[in-house]
Structure formats: structure tokens, C-alpha cells
Amino acid sequence: MLRQISLGMVGLVVGGILTIVGFIAYFILDNATLNLVGFFYGIPILLGGLALKASELEPAPYSQPTSEAIVALRDRQATATQTQIRKDVTRFRYGQSAHLDTSLKALKLSPTDEECPMLQSIRETETDGAYTLVLQFESPFFPAQAWKDKEQKLTSFFGPGVRVEVTALNDELVEVALIATPVAGETPVVA
Structure with missing residues (x-):
């Protein structure tokens, strides 16, 4: 079952969600903890997902x-x-x-x-x-x-x-x- 899941897509979704949460925390909520999660985890995971998606063979x-x-x-x-x-x-x-x-x-x-x-x-x-x-x-x-x-x-x-x-x-x-x-x-x- 896991062989049928695209790691690139998982990275894009998880990284995208964390990045969006980080931006919302920074600009709207003024929450430093969520801001750090978004920037330090979300963006690298998002970039990793993009790299995997670019080299993916379905x-x-x-x-x-x-x-x-x-x-x-x-x-x-x-x-x-x-x-x-x-x-x-x-x-x-x-x-x-x-x-x-x-x-x-x-x-x-x-x-x-x-x-x-x-x-x-x-x-x-x-x-x-x-x-x-x-x-x-x-x-x-x-x-x-x-x-x-x-x-x-x-x-x-x-x-x-x-x-x-x-x-x-x-x-x-x-x-x-x-x-x-x-x-x-x-x-x-x-x-």
C-alpha cells in the first residue's frame, strides 16, 4: 500500500501545511512557536517534496x-x-x-x-x-x-x-x- 503513495506529494502537502501555518502564525497570530515550525520545518519539507516530485517516476x-x-x-x-x-x-x-x-x-x-x-x-x-x-x-x-x-x-x-x-x-x-x-x-x- 505504501508503495503506491507519492513521497513527493506527501512532502508537498505536509510542507505546504506547515509553511502556511508558519506564515499565519507570523503575520496574524504573532505566535513565535508556530512561526518557527513553519519556517524551520515547513519550508525544507516543502522544498524536499518539490525535489522528489521533480524526479518522480510514476x-x-x-x-x-x-x-x-x-x-x-x-x-x-x-x-x-x-x-x-x-x-x-x-x-x-x-x-x-x-x-x-x-x-x-x-x-x-x-x-x-x-x-x-x-x-x-x-x-x-x-x-x-x-x-x-x-x-x-x-x-x-x-x-x-x-x-x-x-x-x-x-x-x-x-x-x-x-x-x-x-x-x-x-x-x-x-x-x-x-x-x-x-x-x-x-x-x-x-x-
Whole structure:
């Protein structure tokens, strides 16, 4: 739940309230204690909130709701990599230009920040009885064929227990499906 709360917005609201209380205390109430709270706490918190808001990367939205059957399948089959990716992209991030930017750079799918594919949405589904996490990227600088050529590298990168399938939706939209391939005796990750 806390992953869905913007720290930048919290800083703006709390800092704004404290700053306003400080100004009211200074100009209207002549209350030195409230005045100090506003100036010494409110303004720095407000500025911190502004800084966080400026560097904030919003969570990737789900393109469709996840059914209870898929959640149960996730609980049984999801790998640590799938769970980590799902948790990382569905929370606020700070100081990053795009979700999974370091992974995309390591895979040579993003040579510069300007050319980095942008994660548009995610969804959880089932593929032939296996839990699947689908990442939809807007990728204007890397055609679908470039993604398709890296399918094997993506599989080994996100690897063990994950098979990757790339699907082109159009010239600029690509879906990357991370499909669980459970190994006998492997303990699933509970999310």
C-alpha cells in the first residue's frame, strides 16, 4: 500500500501545511512557536517534496485487472525475478528516467536516456498453464525485430525459470512476456 503513495506529494502537502501555518502564525497570530515550525520545518519539507516530485517516476499501470485465479497461479509459480520486476514497476521510483532502464541498457536496448523504451503498462496472465508477467513497452527507436533478435538474451538475462516471448503490437509497441517455467522441486516465491 505504501508503495503506491507519492513521497513527493506527501512532502508537498505536509510542507505546504506547515509553511502556511508558519506564515499565519507570523503575520496574524504573532505566535513565535508556530512561526518557527513553519519556517524551520515547513519550508525544507516543502522544498524536499518539490525535489522528489521533480524526479518522480510514476508506477506502471495495469492494462487489465488481475483475476483471483491468476493471483493464485502467481503465488504458486512466480519466480523471484518476476516478483521483483512486478513490485519495482508498480511503485513510485525516484531519480530514474524510465522503469527497468538499467536492465534495458545492459541488454543494449537503450544506448541513451532519450532512446530508452518506456514501459507503458503491465498485466498478469496465464500462458499454457504458466504464470506470465507481460510488460508493454513503447519503443520508437528499437523496432520489434531488434527485440525479437534479443529474445534468447532476454531469457538468459531474466533467467532461471523464465522464458521470454516478444510480440510486436505495431511499429512502436512491443510486449515482452516473462513466462514462468517452474522447475520440479523449486519453491515458488510468495508475493
